[in-house]
Amino acid sequence: MSVFDSLVGQSEVVERLKSAISSAKGGSSSQKMANSWLLVGPAGSGRSNAAVAFAASLLCSESGCGKCRDCQTVLSGTHIDVERFNPTGLSIKAEEVRELIARSAWSPSVGGWRIVIIEDADRLTESAANALLRTIEEPETHTLWLLCAPTLGDVSVTIRSRCRHLQLRTPSTASIEEFLLSNTSIDSKAAAFAARVSQGHIGRARFIATNQEARSRREEVLSLAFSLTDIDSCFKAASKILDIAQNQAESENSERDSQQMKQLQDAYQGTGRSLISGGARAIKDLERGQRSSTTRSVRDNIDSALLDIATFYRDVLVIQSGGEEILNIDLRTEVNEFAKTSSPKRSIERIEALLEARMNLGRNSAPLSTLEALFCALK
Known part of the structure; x- marks a missing residue:
């Protein structure tokens, strides 16, 4: 078991993250791990999961075993040194970013890192991006910033130019089907259907595969496409x-x-x-x-x-x-x-x-x- 098991069809991304973690833990004397990262990829590609797995692996003594207390608390969102900011509104405001910055300066409580994950960083307002700029350019040595967005172009050039980039791709239908068969109790027919109609979105595929209400709602929506007569x-x-x-x-x-x-x-x-x-x-x-x-x-x-x-x-x-x-x-x-x-x-x-x-x-x-x-x- 590994914290990276949830990343479907992202072998290159996993290798880059493992290399960065090795550098951070002293495995590479020639390269220092960047403290600010921008993880980009289409919806459902697993960019947020990649950020969480990165955080768990960095704090885990076994580099992401998925079983220890650190891994489990990071994955469940309860680790005291990991803050996962998921914007509830249509934008991320400057005051919210300033609060994150203030907390990011705290010393780690149980691990060697304090990690801040900002999901949907493309929702940063201009003032919020400006507030964050200095911090990600010169972060605290014990702080890791992980920003997630659909594409590089969705994030201001001043922010993305100061981050290490990590590009996730849309998982293949075959890899999604394999993931569903390994992680749910559905049969191969249901897995193939969900993987096909999910359009490369892992979470959506799983939801469709395991939720009859979701499948019924989808059928209802699709019926509208061929009922427009006037x-x-x-x-x-x-x-x-x-x-x-x-x-x-x-x-x-x-x-x-x-x-x-x-x-x-x-x-x-x-x-x-x-x-x-x-x-x-x-x-x-x-x-x-x-x-x-x-x-x-x-x-x-x-x-x-x-x-x-x-x-x-x-x-x-x-x-x-x-x-x-x-x-x-x-x-x-x-x-x-x-x-x-x-x-x-x-x-x-x-x-x-x-x-x-x-x-x-x-x-x-x-x-x-x-x-x-x-x-x-x-x-």
């Missing part, structure tokens, strides 16, 4: 996607939100302070953060739905071009019939419309109006 159906489809995304976000976040609120209330009761004497503001801050997290979840869920719909039009284009290898083999009849109703040029236009809508949502456009415009363009 403007009314387009507006209904837009509302349906938004409803699905909101319900999914509520389901994902409601239990966590309740636990966070209870923990906050218990903390104030434990100190003998009433909520009125200071907790009211803390509750407002928590509720604001939870609303922001839910908003992001809704947008992420919409994005996943649009990716699913894009696979349908991709399959249509494959058939129109004389190909046979489609992703949605369970919808082969629908794909074949739809392919007869339009041209390859029109299929490409539909895929481009989906990509544009995804970019607009990333720029904080209103979800419903964006979806309405999209489905009218897809009709």
Whole structure:
């Protein structure tokens, strides 16, 4: 067992990380490990998992055994010397970065390193990036900064120029299928299906493979692609996607939100302070953060739905071009019939419309109006 087992199809990345860890632990006298890293790769490639595995291996006496207390606490997110910052909002603000910087200067408690992982570093605002710049340029000798983003171009040039780069690639369908068979109880047919439709996203593949509700929701979303007959159906489809995304976000976040609120209330009761004497503001801050997290979840869920719909039009284009290898083999009849109703040029236009809508949502456009415009363009 190794902490790197969760990295699928990333053998070169694993070797580079192991080499860096060897340098940090004195295995290489000629090269010093960089203290600031930028891990980039498409969604689902495992860039965050790579950062966590890096942290665990660095703190582990056996370089990432996956079994010791250090490995287990890093992997579970409870290690006292590892801070994993996962932005709940649509952007990472300067005040959040300054808090991270302040904590990064603390001396390690149980290991030789204090490690800060910033997920979705592409969400750094300009002021946040400026606040972080000096720190990653001249970090504390005991501090390791691990920034994660989709591409180098998504991060400001001033930040990326001061980091060691690590590029992850999209895992192959075969490697994802093998991972699912080794780490879940599903059969080969289910693993092949999930690997194929996940489009190289490890987490998504696992979720589809092991969650019947996720598969049903995906079928419901895909059915909208071939039900757009008039403007009314387009507006209904837009509302349906938004409803699905909101319900999914509520389901994902409601239990966590309740636990966070209870923990906050218990903390104030434990100190003998009433909520009125200071907790009211803390509750407002928590509720604001939870609303922001839910908003992001809704947008992420919409994005996943649009990716699913894009696979349908991709399959249509494959058939129109004389190909046979489609992703949605369970919808082969629908794909074949739809392919007869339009041209390859029109299929490409539909895929481009989906990509544009995804970019607009990333720029904080209103979800419903964006979806309405999209489905009218897809009709």
